[in-house]
Amino acid sequence: MVSGCLTDFHLYIEGGRPAWQWFRELLGVVPPENQVQKFAVNCTWFQETFGECPDRADEETIRRFARAYIMMLLGTQLFADKSGNRIHIRWLPYVARLEEMGRYSWGSAALAWLYRCMCRVANRHVVKLAGPLQLLQSWIFWRFPTFRPTGYDEISWPLASRWKFLKEREIHKQPLRNTRRALWNNNGKLSKEYCIKMQHNYWKNHCTNLKGGSMMSDDKFEKKYLVNATSKNSHDEPKKSQPILEFIKDGMDTFRQFSRLYAFFSFISSGLSSSLLAVDNLSNISPKMFLIGFLQFLIPNCIMFQYIVGVNQLADIEIDKINKPYLPLASGKYSLRNAIIIVASSLLMGFGSAWVLGSRPMFWCLVISTMLMTAYSVNLPLLRWKRSTILATLSLASSMTIGQHIAPFLHMKTVLKKALNYPRSLVFTVVVVSLFYTVISLAKDIPDIEGDKAAGHKTLAIHLGPRRVFWFCISLLQMTYGIAIIMGALSPILWSKIFTVVTHFIMSIILWYRANSVDLSNNDSLQSFYMAIFVFLSVENFLVLFVR
Structure with missing residues (x-):
């Protein structure tokens, strides 16, 4: 029941009455609109409104403050999300009847929520972990004594409560740092020998011989465990070349993230498509000449693409x-410094290679596209x-329409030495890709609402909210496919008419299914x-x- 509320919130709260009406009945007040994001309320509003119960409060007031406190406990501790500063009103059905809260299996629900959050963070695109992290940390200290800070060995219940006293003590962090450094040496791979050595003192002090009731000696311990571990795993030593390979792999992955390759592949497909539109008759064109012309477009524009994504990241570091x-x-x-070198080099090499290749239409399209994206990113007056x-x-x-569609079309016309004309397919392409x-x-x-708010940007998502903007975008895409279907239906060529109508109708269905x-x-789902x-x-x- 509790875990179901996390995912099927509307089934439990909107079945009987409007959510915010119920909020007012249970807590006596409704937060202002600027403190609400969808069905979540800013934690600061909860703290300011219910931070301290007034003296001589009647029973109903005390119950309201108790409900607010429990919602804060559930929303920010046991079932915290990655925002860290919002409390969802999904908990209203539970705090409505305070006497029944003990009937639910909160521990099971919190554990299920933690498992779900840990499963999500395994995705390489996810960088923040949500859930009851203080309980996870307490479990780590309880199950892995090597990682325990000094002063954590005292028993108290619940186990997580022991952590709160550590701030009052003098904690010696150097031994823990040495442990971490030793455990994660050799490129972050755990040394099994060292793990066993670090556990030696723990087992020496806590494990007794069941037969004789005496401690296991150091010699016996090392003979039984340490020697066996080293002999069995001597063949697992990493090759000397492994650190170099890992370094190269990490470097390539970092550059991939800096280059935003998901947009780069779309850029290549756009350039290739528009280059093909410039070919009037494939039978009269040499494949070698077309390939050379496409590579001439691709090289300077790929370099300049690196400048565009790089300068945007330079301007948005804090966001x-x-x-x-x-x-x-x-x-x-x-x-x-390294980022500036990459961006500046890309700018000079991009313009330089475009000028050397001698295609004036491509060069000037590149200049216009780059100027627009620079004005989009850099933080200068106007x-x-x-x-x-x-x-x-x-x-x-x-910028994208000029740089990725008009530029390759004009460049290919120049390379092939063909008369400049604007076919129906080019006009259609410009309209569709602009949308x-x-x-x-x-x-x-x-x-990106959170970071844009902090930077003072006035984006449409901040003004209207993510739900409205998302479905507005879906409507624009569906309208784009509708335009394509109409254009296809008006085509005088039968095969083009059938193919265009059918394929765009299928794409509109796939889009609708994906959006829902x-x-x-x-x-993470929105970014995907x-x-x-x-x-x-x-x-x-x-x-x-x-x-x-």
Whole structure:
């Protein structure tokens, strides 16, 4: 019942009466709108409103304060989420009847919630762990004595309560640091020998020989356990080349995070699609010439793409520490100096290679696209357009449309020495991808509300809330597929008509199914859907080739 409330909240709270009406009846007050996010109330409002029960309060007032305290305990301790500062009103059905709260299995529910949170954090894109972490820490200290701080060996109940006294004592941290350093040496792989040695003193003091009641001697301990461990695992020593391989692997993974490859692959598919649109007749074109022309477009634009994502991360370091702490700059994997070198080198190499290749249409499209994205990111007077929803959407959508679609089309026309014309498929592509990029501009702010608020950005997600913006984005995408279906139906070529209508109808169904699977209260789910939009865009880059 309790664990079900965590996931099926609406079934329990909205079946009888409006949620906030029930909130007023049970707690005597309703929080102001600026203190509410969906069905969660800011913890600071709870603390200010119910921080101290007034003297000589009547029984009903005491019950209201008790309900508020229990909700704070459940929302911030036992069933805490990653926000750390909001309390969900899903607990109203339980605090409504205080006398019945002892009938629920709170321990089982808290354990199930912790398992669920630990399962989620195993995803490589998740960097924050929620749940009753103080209980998890207490369990670690209880089950792994080596990690215990000094002064933790005293028995008291409940076990977690022992931690609160440590701040009052003088804690010697150096032995614990030495233990950690030794345990995680050799590139973070546990040394089995050292683990056994570190447990030696613990077992020596706590384990007795059942037969004779005497302590096991050091010689017997080492002979029975330590020698066996070293002999059995001598062949498991890591190769000398392993640290180098790990270093290379970590470096490549860090650069992948810095480069935002999920958008990079969509960029390649966009350039290839628009380059193919410039070819009037495939039978009259040399594959070698087309490949060379596409590579000429790809090289400077890939380099410049690295500049665009890099300068955005340089300008958003403080925001990313809140929204995306796993990124190299926010996490400290890249220093500011190294990031500046990468960004500046990408800018110079991108413009330089585009100029050397001699394609003037591509060069000037690259200049316009780069200027728009620089104005979008950098924090200078009259710039930093991402603080405004309208300017952010216009600059991002215009830059991507010019750089990833118009530029490769014009460049390929120049390479192939063909007369410049604007086919129906190009017009269709520009309209469709502009709507896609508008959605990307709006959807990227939905998981980033917390950091954008701290930075003072006035995004649409902050003004309207994540749910409204999310479904507005879905509506725009469905409208995009609707436009594609109409364009396909108007095509004079039968095969193009059938293919365009059927494929876009299927894509609209897939989009609707995917959108309904998104948990709007979970930033990881929202971020996953945001990345999925680039997959839909890549598929659309393929489909537009068949519009006639």
